[in-house]
Amino acid sequence: MSFDKQAYWEGVLGDGTRPPATDFVGFDLIAFSADEGWAEAAFCLPDEAKNPAGNAQGGFITAALDEIMSVAGSIVQDGPAMAPTLQMTVSFIRPVPVGTRLIGRGEVVRRGKAAIFTQGFLRAEDGTLLAQATASCIPRSLA
Amino acid sequence: MSETEKPRLSDADMLARFQGSKKRPPCSDTLGMKLVEVEQDKMRIRMEFDVSPSFANPTGAVQGGFVSAMLDEAMSTCVIIASNVTMTAPTLEMKTSFLTRLMPGKAFVEARILRLGKSAAFMEAECFDPDGKLVAKATATAIPMPFKRLGK
Numbered sequence: 001m002s003f004d005k006q007a008y009w010e011g012v013l014g015d016g017t018r019p020p021a022t023d024f025v026g027f028d029l030i031a032f033s034a035d036e037g038w039a040e041a042a043f044c045l046p047d048e049a050k051n052p053a054g055n056a057q058g059g060f061i062t063a064a065l066d067e068i069m070s071v072a073g074s075i076v077q078d079g080p081a082m083a084p085t086l087q088m089t090v091s092f093i094r095p096v097p098v099g100t101r102l103i104g105r106g107e108v109v110r111r112g113k114a115a116i117f118t119q120g121f122l123r124a125e126d127g128t129l130l131a132q133a134t135a136s137c138i139p140r141s142l143a
Numbered sequence: 144m145s146e147t148e149k150p151r152l153s154d155a156d157m158l159a160r161f162q163g164s165k166k167r168p169p170c171s172d173t174l175g176m177k178l179v180e181v182e183q184d185k186m187r188i189r190m191e192f193d194v195s196p197s198f199a200n201p202t203g204a205v206q207g208g209f210v211s212a213m214l215d216e217a218m219s220t221c222v223i224i225a226s227n228v229t230m231t232a233p234t235l236e237m238k239t240s241f242l243t244r245l246m247p248g249k250a251f252v253e254a255r256i257l258r259l260g261k262s263a264a265f266m267e268a269e270c271f272d273p274d275g276k277l278v279a280k281a282t283a284t285a286i287p288m289p290f291k292r293l294g295k
Contacts, residue, residue: 019199019200019201019206020196020197020198020199021197021199021200021205021206021209022200023197025208047169048170048172048173049169049170049173050168050169050170051170052166052168052231053231053233057170057212057215057216058211058212058215058234059170059174059208059209059210059211059212059214059215059216060170060212061208062208062211062212062215062237062239063198063206063207063209063211063212064208065208066206066207066211067206082201082202084241084244085207085241086240087238087239087240087241088207088211088238088239088241089237089238089239090211090236090237090238091235092233092234092236092237095233
């Protein structure tokens with residue numbers, strides 16, 4: 001029986017039981033392509049993420065990007081898998097509001113045997129780029 | 144300049160001022176942050192965190208972004224203290240290396256300023272687990288700006 005990637009990841013990323021960190025950043029899957037190695041989700045950061053200026057503190061922006069980039073790094077592998085992040089660089093391009101719908105996109109740049117390179121973008125709903133990131137992670141099969 | 148320069152507090156007074164602050168931003172409370180050491184001469188601080196299980200990833204460990212949040216918190220506070228509470232420093236770019244996993248609970252972060260210039264600040268920070276093991280390291284750049292320009 002072959003592994004149905006699409007169905008498997010729809011189940012994992014959909015409305016089922018999700019890890020606490022995923023819920024905290026308000027992850028809401030929009031679309032993904034396991035073959036092409038990209039995923040998009042809406043995010044909404046809570047008031048708890050506010051910095052003194054009233055915007056989202058950088059680490060919580062990093063958390064949203066880490067979520068969607070890890071999804072891209074996971075779905076591109078052959079079976080059930082995860083992609084623990086080794087290193088991640090985030091550029092905070094514009095202030096990120098809390099309590100507002102944001103659009104995150106994660107993409108696999110290269111899928112290697114020992115390492116996967118990803119990039120991510122967090123945008124306002126009108127398409128304005130708010131933050132971007134690159135990361136390296138390691139493939140880890142859960143099969 | 145000298146007549147408008149704020150007098151420096153001792154390290155102990157600076158620590159007390161932050162620990163007693165009633166104007167903490169929500170992110171500090173969310174991370175269970177407590178400033179525990181201030182060394183103004185070395186532009187270095189140490190913070191203690193109580194990391195909530197609500198930041199766990201599917202393995203039960205703290206998702207990397209929340210580790211970055213603690214590191215960012217410490218580096219930003221370090222700039223505020225190094226500027227004698229005259230400047231804040233929105234982070235421009237930050238790189239985090241995740242050496243090993245951190246479980247929810249206690250964590251410690253040490254941050255220091257590498258250079259505090261007029262147009263840029265360079266910081267670094269390390270995160271340790273309760274056993275003192277290094278779990279993550281970050282470097283960041285920020286733009287120092289006077290507090291009032293933040294608009295609130």
